[in-house]
Every structure is written in structure tokens, then in C-alpha cells.
Amino acid sequence: MNRPTALDISTFSNEMKFMLKLLRTDLPLEADEIIRHSRDIDWNSFLRFAVYHETFPVLYPLLVELNEEQSWTPEFIMNRLKTLYVRNTMEMLHLRGELERVNKLLADKGVRSLILKGPVLADMLYGDISGRTSGDLDILVSKKDWDNSVLVLLEAGYVRGEQYEVDGEVFKNTERKTHHISYVHPTKNVEIELHWSLNPDTVIEPSFDDLWSRRQKSTLSKLIYTLGNEDMFVYLILHGTRHAWTSLRWLLDIDRMLSRFLNWNRVRQLFEESKSTVLGGKAIILASNLLGSLLPEEAYAMTQNQKAHRLAQTVTLFIREEVILYPKPAKKEIAVAYNRYLLSTMTPKQKLLYVTNKLYPSTKDMMVLPLPKSLHFLYFPLRPFLWFWRQVKRQTI
Template identity: 25%
Template sequence: MTGTSRHAAREADPAFALLLQLCARAARHAAAESAAPAGRVEDWQAFLRLVDRHRVAGLVHLGLGRVAAAVPDDVRRAIAERAGVLARNNLAMVAATIRLQKAFDAAGIEVVFFKGALVGQRAYGSIAIKQGKDVDFLVRPDDLAATVMLLAGEGYRPSIPEAPLTPAKIDALRAFQIEAVMVDPARGVQLEPHWRLTENRRLLPLGPLLAGADKRESLGGVAIRGFHPDDEFAYLCVHGARSGWFRLKWLADLHALLVGLPEEERARLYRHAETLGAGPAALLAFGLCRELFALPVPAALARPVAAPLQRAMHRMSISCLRDEDPQFSIRRVVVLPMLHALACGPLHVMAEFGRWTVNCQDALDVPLPRRLYFLYPLLRVPLWFGRLLRGKNRLGRKTAGV
């Protein structure tokens, strides 16, 4: 990659360049050279749309206090208002996290919180900066039924999939899905309980992650069980790669966690990610952080970052970052995950194809005993056609779809 093309993404649009600069300066250990200086922004409404599109109002608000940027007062006020709403929402989610940690402890259910406030605290030194829409946590698959009961007792109701969550539905979710969505209508807090971290079971295996989890950090003086920071790094890389890095906030979080580390520590994090099957995802993250935030890639990784599959994923991720509505694009949902699986190896490709053979909605609509689960790939097209005729797809955009 030439020097000109390497910096094209951040220099093509002054509004995007300013966004990068402000996000970079929000990092807890920000370096002055983390992003290229922005040019003159002409369309400030487009800049605000970028802030909303990438969900970085908190980072931009913090960055504006650290960068001498000529930003109109009305734009600063708009950013401050967004950041204020974000801070209030984050406080509600932190309060929910604390309540849930205590409830899970009392019930004897092992839970691990990830992303969210714990990452925000480490990356930006504050729980009020990082934007999120829900509280993510992981439980063991065997604890899913007990988890649903506990959450119901705490006032949470199923949103995706819809209630009621019968034993048959819980079995289907455990077999064919990795997460659900539950909402507390009284407090306005949304949860995403996970029982796996990826549909591809060869990525981020649960055993090592659960073994390394501990109550290393606290929120509001309460110890919260989270992933080991090394494991969280691997997860964030995989989450970004499989999501196409279509939101800048994910890459900004990763950059903020890496920017204060010496080169040998960044290289060590990559080696650890490799042990969890996340090596290709980590290489992609390093390459994107170099292009967008000028974060140096460890010398030992310079050649792997430039490998052909990495270059292809890199170009696609940059395109997804710039798409106005990339969340449901074919290249993000299908092509990039397959490229990532190919970079991981043939067994990962087989696993990726395997996860597309079953739509979890089929198992929810037509519950079968476990011994007949092999029929779902055969039923996928007729059941999809039946839902199409009835206008029914309750899992909505959370499912893979046909």
C-alpha cells in the first residue's frame, strides 16, 4: 500500500478527518500524532450526521476540549447535548450492571460483562464517554434458562425473540443463536445476554475466556466480573472484523486501548489473539488503526498486515466505514465474514458455511426435538417462503435471514 492510498481514507473528507482527530484525542493515553490534522469543514450538518452515524458523540465532546479546532458554537452545543444524553444513559446502564452482578452472584450464576462501561473506563478514563445501546454479558450455555428466569424477576422482558421464551425456544436459541435482547421498560435499559461470542465456535472458545475472567475492575465501588484485558482485546478485534468495522466507535475504542502501549506489548496482544483464533482479526485491526489513527504497527506484524486477504478485508472495512447505511449490506454480512473465515483457515470456512444452513427463526417457529435438528437446513427455504407470505420474521434483522 502506497503512502498516498494509505492516508486516502482520512484525508478524503475534512469532516471525517476532524472526526478521526477528535476521537483519537479522546483516548486516555492519547498521542498528539494519533490522527492527521483536519482541513476546513464546510458542511457542519454532515459532520453531525457522521457523529450520529458512528455513535461517537462522547468522544467528540471530550476531544473538542483537547484539540484547537474551529468548530461553530451551535455545533459544539449540539455535541454537548448529545454527550449529556449519552452520559445519563450510561449511568443507567452502569446501575443496571451493578444490580445484575449482585443478582447473579446471589443466584450462583457465573456471568462475565464485556464491552460497555468496563472498556470505556479503561480506554477513556470515564464511564460517561463510550456510547452503547445495551449491557452485554456472557453466561454459560447451560445457565441460559436460569438466566432468563433471573432477568424476568428483575423486570426484563424478551424483545428478540418475542415472549414467551418457552423451554423449546430456549433450547433453539442455545443451539442456533449466540444472543438475545431483553428490555426493562420501566428503566429503559436493554440487555444482550450472550451464551457464545461468535456463531463460529472455533473463534474465541468459551473455556479459556471464562477461565481468565475475574473481578479485576469495579463500577461504583462494586467489583464487576469481566474478561481478562488480553481476552477483551481479542474479542474486540473479532467483533469488529465480523461486523465490518462499519462504526468508527469500535475502532476508536481499540485504538484508545492500544495507543499507550509499547510496541512489544502490542505484539504480545497479537500473539495472544492468535491462541484464540483471532489472529487475522487482530491484524486487520492493527492495519486500520495505522491508516485511520496513525498508530504504528509492530514491526514483526508489518508483513502479515499486508497479506492479500488482509488487504481485501482492509479495503472492504474502509468502504463499510464510509457507507451511509452499511449495517445490512451483503458485503458486510456475507462477504467480509467469509474472507475473515478464509484468513483463519479451512475449518473456519466450513464453520461459516455451517452457520448459514440454519435460520434460528425456523427453530423458534417450528420447535423440533434435538434429535431432529438436522432437518432445519432442509426446511429453511420453505419456512422462509411461508414467513414471507405471512409477513412474519420476529427475529428481524438480528437473524442471518435467507
């Protein structure tokens, strides 16, 4: 199969390159070659990358197999990976149980729901819920079912996240700032992100009814539904794009999706409708270069775009280092690079909506300048000045 133009990953550490070699799906792993490469590895650094990129659910069983004939991975690394793997399996089982409970409660109320990631995606792409990590449950519902969905969660013991409570109630800006609201169960320690759309409002996407018509049953339960393959593929790419692919876990998902049956005519149509064909090409370039994903002709055609290649090369900055992007980048240079990258992924219309939404007040403005409710309208003209003041204070800390 064809390969897109190679990316420059010469600045990647030996540990990162070694991890990528283990994760590649295009070449059989030769034990002697792997052992030879492992001699130059700082194993603590390797472990840190495996945790940061959340690749340990794939790496641990792989390393167990590779160490069967000759033990070459340090014992403390295998023990730590095993601990992480077992813990993740227990957490995923816990999430699965709660997902089945909440899904049934929604169905009993006549609410149609689509499960986006979590245990459903792990089982779908890795054949086992222990093959992927997940910190929460993402559930998409129709806007017309929103009130009933919230009522179901509240009756099930969930409470609304504090930030969403303040922002939504004070500024009525929830839909401007996000595309979901988090609900947390205080005793079960489970967070549910309830979505009314797949992506922020700067992205054009199919209606819920269209997504529902193309849904597929989860193998976890005949009562649980998720997105159809093509909708899932596009959704995962747009999600990874927003997060600058800072976790290889998301790129592993794309690698697994590329090996599934995809109707490429529909994939192309979905990307064209959301004005994101270049972003699809960028993700495929990353998957092929870093993970060795095998590309059908239709996927390869999407990589033949200079902007897609430039964006993919830009993203390697966020992959090779341990960066924090949310709630805000820890380093100024990363913040600047990320904002430039994010804007470069948007169409002119999306950029306008993005900037407009940034000008809308938030709780951060209230923290800088508390005003009585009767004067909240002043946050709109004061927003640029409050933002500037926050930046000044941030640089002086």
C-alpha cells in the same frame, strides 16, 4: 515506530477525513491547522458522521478545548454535540446503576459473570463512562450457570426478547443462530445481552473457566469483573470484524487497547487458536491508518500480511458511508459486498458451519409459509425455496 502500508481513503468525504484528523492519537492538534481544514467542512454532514459513528463522546470535549482561545466551530454544532454528550452521560450512568444491581443479584446466586462492554469498557479505555456510548449491557456467564442467570433476570423484572422466544421455542435453534439472548426491562428501558460465549459458534474461543482465570477487576466496582487485557483485545477485534467496523467507536476501542500493556505472546496465541491472526492484522492496519495508533513491534508484525491489508481496504467501504447491516442491509449492493467480506474473514471450516447454520429454519420461514407444529419438519427441505421467495419479494417491493 513502524507504519503498515497505507490504505487508500481518497474516496472519503472531507467531513470524514476531518473527523479522523481530530481523532488521531499520534500527532498533536495544531489549532491553526485545524481551523484551516474546517473551512471546507459541511458541518451538518460532519455532525451526521459523529452521530453515526458514535464518536461524539470523544469529539465534544476535544472541540471544547480547541475552541477555548478562538471559537471556530459553529455554535449550533457545539450545542448539538453538548446535548448528545450530556444525554449519553445520563444514559451511561443509568446503565452503570443497573449493571451494579444485576451484577450483585448474579453474585448472590453464586453466578460468575464477566462484563464485556458498556460502562465497564468506557471506564477502562476512556477513564470515564461518558467517554463511550453503549446501547445495552453484555454479560458473559458459564453455560452451567445459564439457568440460574436467566432466573435472576426474570426475577429482576426482565423479559425475553420476542424473536429469541419464538425461534428458540419453535425450532430449538438458538445456539445455531446466535451466541447470546436479549432480555429487556420494560420499565427501566434497559436491554441485557446474556452471553454463553463471546462469539458465534463458528469461532474457536477460550473456555469460560480460562477467561475467568485471567479476569480483571473493573475500576467501577471491586465486585465487577471483565476480561483480561489480551482476551478483551481479541474479543473486540472479532466483534468489530463481524460488524465490518461500520462504527469508528469500535476502532477507537482498538486504538485505546493498543496503548495498554498487552502480553503479545498471549495475544498471538489467542489469535492462532481462533484461526484469526489475519483479522487481528487487519484491525491494527485500520487503527494505524485511520487513527494514527502507535504500534509496538509485535503489533506491526501482524500487519505484514497481504490478505490483512486487502480486508482492511475492503472495510473502508463500510466505514466511509452510512450503511445498515442489521437486521439486513438496506441496499442490495451493500448486502452483496458485506456477504463477500464476511465469508472472506472465515476459515474453510467456519464457512461450512456458517452455511449450515444458514440452512437451519427461522421465524422468517414461518412468516412466508405458516405451518402447524406437526409439519415443522418440512421447513428443513423447504428452506432454500423459502429463502429464494423472500429475495424475489424483496426485489419487487
